[in-house]
Amino acid sequence: MTFRLDRFDLDRFVADTLAEDLGDHGDITSSAVIPAEARFSGVMRSREPIVVAGLPVAEGFFRALDPEAFIERRVEDGATAEMGDVLLRVEGRARALLTAERSALNTLQHLSGVATSTRGYVEAIAGTGAVLLDTRKTIPGLRLLEKYATRMGGAQNHRMRLDDAAMIKDNHVAVAGGVAEAVSRAVEAGIARIIVEVDRIDQIEPAIAAGATHLLLDNMGVAALREAVAMVAGRVPTEASGGVTLETIRETAATGVTYVSVGRITQSAPAVDIGLDLAAV
Template sequence: MTIPLLFDDLIRATLREDLGLAGDITTDAIVPETLAASAALVARRPGVVAGLDVAVQTFRLLDPNMSVKIGHRDGAKVATGETIATFTGNARALLTAERTALNFLCHLSGIATATAHLCTAIEGHKARIVCTRKTTPGLRALEKHAVRLGGGGNHRFGLDDAVLIKDNHIAIAGGIRPAVDRARRHAGHLTKIEVEVDTLAQLEEVLALEVDAVLLDNMTPATLSEAVRMIDGRCLAEASGNVTRETVAAIAASGVDLISVGWLTHSAPALDIGLDFLSD
């Protein structure tokens, strides 16, 4: 995600939110308008960088001539104390944009780092970690990009790019078959259909309908293994629910194709990154 146009409006909105009606009254009072300075983004903890493009664009919106030296690009692993990037330009711009840039960078790097931890935990298994629609409003594209930078994959981006029939859809439709039949009549020929199931009995019913994927919700590893045996490659098997760094390896060992994790985008801890001003 290197095209500023994709996230320019979002950055402008967050800067306006921070600047309010009067701008950065602290920096404007203390720092001379034409003063130049250099500052470095430094990792306080080890992790995976994500959101650097957004951070760079944040600074450049306030100083289009801001010079940037990249030390570690998005997707790179950094150790504690390593410099991610160095900026040279207007001091007021650096100080005013600092918090907005760090909010993006720390949050997205936290998502990438948490994803990388889960991916490491399931090495040796075929399962892939994927995110969900449980994203921060307005940040979905960035958060899903951060998951990919951490080694994971993306589930659907929105309600319009795949059919996912969940328990409430089934309840309203009056059963699994009528829900799937209606979805199939409505969906285009390129639209995949996935059905959520809670039990092996539901899974057996779904398999007779030849869907593209099944979401195995909140099943134990033992039940997941039996579900995978029943599926036998006829569709994708996705596990969801109760996924942690401690449980993910056992879930992957069941043989599922995908493990969806909502907390990666809504609750991953931010990676601690700071902006340190450099002396001449």
Template sequence: MCDLPTTAGLNPQQLDNFVESVLSEDMGSGDITTRVAIPASARFSAILAARQPVVVAGLQLADAFFRKLDPDVDIELLVQDGDAAGVGQPLMRIEGNAQPMLAAERSALNTLQHLTGIATMTRTYAEAVAGTDCVLLDTRKTIPGLRTIEKYAARVGGARNHRMRLDDGILIKDNHIAAAGSIVEAVKAAKAANTGLEVQVEVDTLEQIEPALAAGADRLLCDNMSPALLKQAVALVGGRVPIEASGGVRLETIREIALTGVDFVSVGRITQSAPAADIGLDYALSS
């Protein structure tokens, strides 16, 4: 059976549900202002353009909002997700009935600005580790309900997705260790469960590394370690398992971290703290 096509990571049913939910949240029973101020026969043409340098993500989602309210709208996508766009660069041309176009505008822009903001920030982090052997990862620090599309934007920006959900992998953290009694007990229990999933263990001291590896950890997450400590961790592990660095990673520190020899570096900021991109929609009456 073939996989369903996706838009920003959403299959057709998920896409329709998302668009309907967002439009319902914004419109309620309808766009009253537009209905009373704009003639039903009025037609607009519009250009959606970047107002700052961006990495575009979510353009087809924006398209879906306009098409949901006006299936006959004429839309031309001028760039693709993942493309870099400069100030003033047109991203999309739209022509159609003015009322549904104005009603869909805010939902389309909010979504596009948010995802493009994530992709734009992610690209800066990805470029900062370019030329190293370290892979940029995202995290589960996403807005509830938006994880799929936010992680899509992170991929567009150049990150690799870590766990999408809690059932994607086993990550034993400090609270799990505290409840189990020790790293050894936590890892042994996870391995004994025979889930077929990789068992990753969070360590925040060098002393925790050998017990974790001896118990069977498949991967380590070194949490909030300085670059100096990360270099020691890499030497201590000696390539036996992959190492991920995490915790407080910023743009000005990520390359130094990547150069310690870790295999991965995860950054919550790219989804949690990315500012919305400045993208505008300018209208003109159509003849």
């Protein structure tokens, strides 16, 4: 199955990552220790319960260094895996597999960590009607992959880029001179999607009247969120954001907001434990 993400070049990502790891002289350990003709087979296993994301990318590292390697995926991205489950089986030239191992594992562990963290938040708000959104709080250079991983975990992508929608935040409001002024200028610029951050109830009506199409309710407590949702009365989608944790997200989602956005699912997700165990053929 070919792996495709809009605006993402897998071959380039793999090449750049391997170049970073190989340095000027390549994998001097494998070249010195492993005979050129040696072959290895191995399995990539989860060492804890996880949601899988990034297996096609991990596969890309092995294929880049050994195009003739035999690779069999035992699960697909988005699936859950228990401790000890085999995710992928690979057989090929030993030097190539050992050289690709760290880049493949680093990527898979990180993306699966994002997906696993995301799934925890999605499960925490199940039944509330609210949808989990990710944010632009991503590691530079990894946004497309990290946002892919949040989708594998069950979240919905928010803005991918600054040109996807206007998002008027507190600093924009301060410079523009007010919520209504900032929104009006976005409307005049012909922007269709205008997300407006409000942190006070009295900003809601001016924002909607000026043309906001989505309200981000920033750092509001549960009572304020309920009041805000009642005031908006379904005229535009509402999004709770700011300081949301796994312990607080259900109460936040139960206020009736359309969305809850969580930056930590990409910004702070811990890598999961996955290993590649190789055995001589």
